[in-house]
Amino acid sequence: MTDQLVELNVTGMHCNNCAISVHRLLEKKGLQNILVDFAGEEVKFSTTDETVIPQIIKDIEGLGFHVVDDVATHREKFYQKIENKFIFCAILTAPLLLHMVLPWHLLHHPYIQLALCLPVFIVGCLHFGKSAISSIRGGVPNMDVLIFIGSSAAFIYSLAGTIQNLGEQYQFYETCATIITLVLLGNLFEKRSVTQTTSAVKDLVKYQQVDARRIINGQVEIINAGEVKSGDILLVNTGDKIPVDGDILEGNASVDESMLTGESVPVEKQKYDSVIGGTILQSGNIRIIATKVGSNSVLAQIIDLMKKAQAAKPPIQKLGDKVAGIFVPTVILISLITFVLTYFAFGGTLQNSLMHAIAVLVISCPCAMGLATPTAVMVGLGRAAKNGVLIKGGDTIEAVANTKYIVFDKTGTLTTGTFALRDIRAQGSASIETIRGIVTAIEERSNHPIARSLVQQLKGQPQQKTILKAVSEEKGLGMRAEDVEGNHYFLGAAKTGTDIAYNLALYKNQQLIAEIAIQDDVKPGAANLIASLKKMGVVTVLLSGDKQSRCDTVAQTLGITAIHAEKLPDEKLSIIDVYKQKGKTIMIGDGVNDAPALTKADVGVSVNDASHIAIQSARVILLNTDLNSLLFFLQISKHTLVTIKQNLFWAFAYNIVAIPLAALGFMSPMLGAFIMAFSDVVVIGNSLRLKVKNVRS
Template sequence: MAEFKLSGLSCAHCAQEMESEMQKLKYGKDAKVLYNSGKMVISDKMVMADVEKILQQEGVSVVKPDGEHDHNHDHGDRKLIIQIAISTILFFVAFLTEKNIPVWGAFSIYFVAAALSGYQTFFKGLKNLFRLKFNIDTLMTVALVGAFTIGDWREGTVVAILFGINEYLEGFGMRQARKSMAALLKVVPKTANILKDGVTVEVPINELQLGDIVLIKAGDKVPSDAMIVEGKSSVNEAAITGESMPVEKQIGDALFGGSVNNEGTLKAQITAIYADSSLAKILHLVEEAQETKTPTELFIDKFAKYYTPIIMLFAVLVTIVPPLFFNGVWSYWVYEGLAVLIIGCPCALILSSPVAIVSGITRSAKNGVLIKGGVFLEQLAKTKQIAFDKTGTLTEGKPVVAREVVYDDANFFQISGMMEQSSGHPIAAAVMVYVTKHQTTFPEMTDLTTIGGKGLRGTFEGKQYFLGNEQQIPDASWTAQSKQDVDKLKNEGYTVVVTASETAVLGIFGIRDALRKESKQLVSQLHEEGMTNIIMLTGDHEKTAEKVAKEIGIDSYYAGLLPEDKLTKIQQLHDQNGSIAMVGDGINDSPALATADLGIAMGKGTDSAIEVADIVLMQDHLGKLPITVKIAKRVRAVVGFNIAFALGLKIIALLLAVMGYLTLWMAIMADMGATIIVTILGLSILFRSKEEKAIK
């Protein structure tokens, strides 16, 4: 399959029709015209001349490769605006002078004014008539010819001018949405500075190879995913994660392609060629997301296919039934029938959804939230229950000392530090972080031995000391109080680490997985956004799960679950309560993420997170999830209102036509008004709230 950018694609209905025509061509079965992104995807085997012939019928052309940079439609827009402006001036000239000039003079001015705004529509509509193809251009052509034929030159001209404005506005909304999406693509670096034999060579990013060493100066973009081998700096990762605060980086740290080096000079080793980089995958998925149709859009597309023919039939009935059966005046009801034809334009209805959805996907992408399609945005808006994996999602995924019980102030911290300072165990690291708040240097302990599954034993100044779980501590060291304190901490969900001598317990550490600072606020905000059942799934034991759930306000929790148990639990919750979303880290939770109606991964760009989930939070926290739910609900509300508004205006206009009160200008104003409203509301989703900008 080959992909081409298109110029002049400003009509959603026309895009559908061109796609249908292409699919009738040889090898055209899978041809697609992607209105949202302004692209065309066709088979390499298709005859390009035949494809371009179909495009030319709608005034659309293929953008040549050398014209892809900074391509826009400003020239075409300017031409259309000038034509409309001249038409409007001519209309007022004719309107003000028609009583003082010959009839043929007034007719000529009105005709020229109408032709300037509507000649393209007229010729396209004429071709369609000969092919018995009925679309908006056909309807407008019949309406214009009919208006001039029955002598309503003034209204025919107004219709032509207003339709020209409507045509511009129809394309304007999607062009703005596309521009906003295109702004995301500007983060892509064009070249990289490779170091070869001590010499810097500038090459296109597509020529980068794994293992290349690149030089990244202050202000430069990182060309592809890489690892720092020399230097340190702060890096702006906003293009990837949506986070405005710079991140400090040093030797060994990973860099995202597209992030910006703020200061200093870095040398980094390329860890992924650009095509496989996080940035390339994100941009590709965001572009693909624009074209996945929601159930609502599929319904509108199907409805629009039947809508125009029904309107045509209704227009014929409005024209002939009153004169034939109720002694109506033919010229009057022909006029009403022409007005009905104008109402047959399905453009506002077709536009009601895509502008809003593309805006929602784009706004989320700017926040560092990757939504893989409008269908998932719609699903998120409808979901009322959401399940979270605990470890690494609601918690930091690393142990910290959360409680302490000290019996011997003089020795507890020193002995604990001496025993743990050389250990690489995560719990030892948590203990060291805590004890260094009290003492920074520790003597060496002799005969330090690790006892598998229990802890450590060592000697200092002729005395033996022990550190670990209860089994590691000699019976002689325990007192009734220390045993009671250990049981209490365990019942509260802590992992206990005891430090003792041969004769006494010196103190106890209560260890737990640190809660993310945003977890409690997250749960509260999700409740505010209408999530009625917030669930926690964890492999931890019951007491730990209960404590975490109570602390952050979780509605229900399930403990002691293996990965396969989480999958089963997701299925059970779906069967009991309906649609469910699952939030995890995208690695250990892949089965559950795939099983849920909506998989949400928090992975800061990891391959597994991007591949397995429907929505990816590119940050290493959950702070952007509530605002994403809010955006999804806003998109759904806007789409619902747009559909109701577009259809409502048309129903009112059709009722006026039946009663004989509908005029041509009222019909086109109703259609144009609907187009303006649905476009403005769709684009309004792009504007970020103060609350959203404040999330770091």
């Protein structure tokens, strides 16, 4: 049986500790390829037995979470909303706090206080208690355990004092209610803050939610973009969002592709050009044929890529996860020790001992540690995506730290990849029209920049059409083909020793029939990029399959001293391996022949218009043609990693300082609850600074 990928929408997970609970539950069930994203409210796993899915859903809901059909359309019931729970509890908690400052006798009556506190305590039990008990059963106690124990201890202690009429010193109803109310407030802030950290994906999803004008029998009908099928003919007018990926059948247009590339300058499109769903038609009217719809579209793949990236953990997060996993039992133990020492060793009263122990429970915050890394990663990846840099995983951010070498492919990476056809020199009896036809027929089957440039420039020139029945691409060598008459062709790099101006050669049945001269220009900004990298202490390397003379020319223009020319894909692998042994290495390329090297490097980066294989092999995709996007990638990665470290420092430091202060009696449970409620917000707020922070430094 084959593995089936199961995707569930799960609400109610508010931090990484919740995600760990679900992850461990699924591990115990023996499931594979588990991915839990608390911020995106998604749980994915693979199984060979579909019959276990209903039970798994039941077990997840048993942990206190909710499995829904669609998070976007799911509407919580009135009493389930965190906002309404907080308002309800705040209204009842306010009089309990007022009795401490107002001389109203009625508010001091124990049964009045019990009546005000009991509804708040019930809300707390339903909100925190169910989650706490379920997390203990699942073997991963969460923060709700601490809140539930602390508020319950205060309530039960006060209830016992009220029943036995022991006096005001036994009345801590305001402590119980305030703990619950303030933690609900913290959860409310946390929910809204986490929503902001995932805004990049949600913004991209909005681009999918548009209408389309489908043309059927000359009539136009309005449908949802999700209903478009491959092959449908669509009309797109000025100001419309292009609903799906497609090719232009008629018309010209200026298209704003900034949502995809971060480039604000519109791109001019004409007949046969491709357009991407979600981009905006600024001017013009076009008819397109839908080519990629649903999950196959570029936008859908980017959204899926970002979701996976946000869920991928950097190695630095493992420390936080390990500590969060043992944090709750440790805090409970510290709380018990605090009570025992305060009451028995130091002769404290029962009330003081209990309050110190409760303060330890409520001031502790494993959520801050759980949120430290994923929130920073989400904001960092989101900002990168909005600037045309797709990063496959939070672990990539840490992988580029302290990069020593950046290895560049030449063609299409440091050079424009738009090759100017200078001349075709026929050899033998073949006519120039026949040669053009053969070259066009072969290169139409390739995605290499040289091939695309040749096809574009030969289009419209007189040529004799050649019909091919088989074409194959050999990495780093060229293209082989066979026509319907059985002739064999090879089009690739010219042999060493021939005229360097003619850098391509066409062979028919192993006989040279043409030499082709093409020229590639250095990309604008490439020299500034290399200079900037040198200032950062990075060693730049040129690694290409092209001729030594052309590589030397490009390297000299840009100021690169380390050059490896005329290298086949397997040789590129060996060279990357050598640099990796010396230090952390990034490889940047765009072609099929770069794919192995991109995979081999510590981090592979594919540039705009890269081949599909290169994109699959790389961990970073630069959608913007501007090479400065590479600098932005390095800078946003650096600042994201700095933010993660700041968050972890704050989370650890907060608990290291706060727990002893609470144990020694310097903080009341109410003050502890107030501080704890905002510790998560501080961590998330620091992460949100990445949205506006100047990272170009």
